[in-house]
Amino acid sequence: xxxxQGEIREIRFDRNTESLDxxxxxxxxxxxxxxxxxxxxxxxxxxxxxxxxxxxxxxxxTRKRQSEIRGAVSFIANELLENAxxxxxxxxxxxxxxxxxxxxxxxxxxxxNCAGRDATEAFxxxxxxxxxxxxxxxxxxxxxxxxxxxxxxxxxxxxxxxDYGAExxxxxEPIADNGFRVTTQVILEI
Amino acid sequence: xxxxSGEGYKVELDAETDxxxxxxxxxxxxxxxxxxxxxxxxxxxxxxxxxTIDLTELEFLNSSGIATLSKFVIxxxxxxxxxxxxxxxEAIAWQGKSLKNLKRLMPxxxxxxE
Numbered sequence: 001x002x003x004x005q006g007e008i009r010e011i012r013f014d015r016n017t018e019s020l021d022x023x024x025x026x027x028x029x030x031x032x033x034x035x036x037x038x039x040x041x042x043x044x045x046x047x048x049x050x051x052x053x054x055x056x057x058x059x060x061x062t063r064k065r066q067s068e069i070r071g072a073v074s075f076i077a078n079e080l081l082e083n084a085x086x087x088x089x090x091x092x093x094x095x096x097x098x099x100x101x102x103x104x105x106x107x108x109x110x111x112x113n114c115a116g117r118d119a120t121e122a123f124x125x126x127x128x129x130x131x132x133x134x135x136x137x138x139x140x141x142x143x144x145x146x147x148x149x150x151x152x153x154x155x156x157x158x159x160x161x162x163d164y165g166a167e168x169x170x171x172x173e174p175i176a177d178n179g180f181r182v183t184t185q186v187i188l189e190i
Numbered sequence: 191x192x193x194x195s196g197e198g199y200k201v202e203l204d205a206e207t208d209x210x211x212x213x214x215x216x217x218x219x220x221x222x223x224x225x226x227x228x229x230x231x232x233x234x235x236x237x238x239x240x241x242t243i244d245l246t247e248l249e250f251l252n253s254s255g256i257a258t259l260s261k262f263v264i265x266x267x268x269x270x271x272x273x274x275x276x277x278x279x280e281a282i283a284w285q286g287k288s289l290k291n292l293k294r295l296m297p298x299x300x301x302x303x304e
Contacts, residue, residue, distance in 0.1 A: 072283065079253055
């Protein structure tokens with residue numbers, strides 16, 4: 001069993017698709033310094049998409065919609081970048097990448113990082129649990145357990161699903177040196 | 191006034207009004223980095239019968255921050271003695287999406303939006 005969950009879309013760069021790509025090697029500067037880039041990048045992506053949801057002064061609903069889309073993109077991108085940075089194995093030969101793709105009815109995030117065998121196994125187990133649980137219940141369960149221990153694993157993914165109605169998928173591909181390329185995809189309906 | 195601050199955020203405890211204001215964007219790297227904030231929140235529950243958390247100027251909170259706030263709400267619920275109120279803003283998108291979950295953790299929580 002490969003542990004994949006859901007389907008990772010193949011992005012077609014047609015006239016209805018706008019996209020942005022980021023890629024970086026987190027080891028090139030200390031994590032603490034690198035961390036602030038998550039926020040900068042996430043806010044940039046949030047601001048970027050607002051161009052496609054213009055304000056109409058005669059329609060107050062457009063302001064709310066723009067603010068909601070900016071907030072959702074910024075939150076999701078920040079979580080994906082934080083997770084990538086926490087779990088990426090810098091000894092493996094591929095960078096962290098993040099693609100934001102804006103289509104007519106959806107925003108698609110695809111984030112890729114590399115991880116060693118043990119980290120990948122642990123993450124797959126979480127992904128499987130996520131796929132077979134009620135996300136609302138799992139959220140409360142994680143927090144109630146977290147109140148006793150220190151765990152908060154996966155809370156970002158659960159927030160995307162529960163609060164933003166996002167659809168998540170994962171792909172695990174073996175690469176050199178016992179490593180895996182882990183792709184996380186988040187689809188947000190707009 | 192007791193306070194905490196870092197790049198892009200500020201937290202202030204006002205003992206006179208029994209309130210804590212969180213301001214800016216909080217995206218610290220995990221629960222350990224949120225420990226000083228957790229401690230400030232927990233300590234504020236001591237010897238109080240009411241406490242208000244004012245989030246009306248908190249533009250961004252990452253999932254570790256959501257976990258920290260949620261754990262605090264669970265703790266306030268379990269300690270019984272302090273009535274907890276949270277003030278949010280309708281103008282800040284994440285709050286409309288995520289603050290309602292705190293009500294699930296503590297039904298007695300007074301959650302208001304302005």
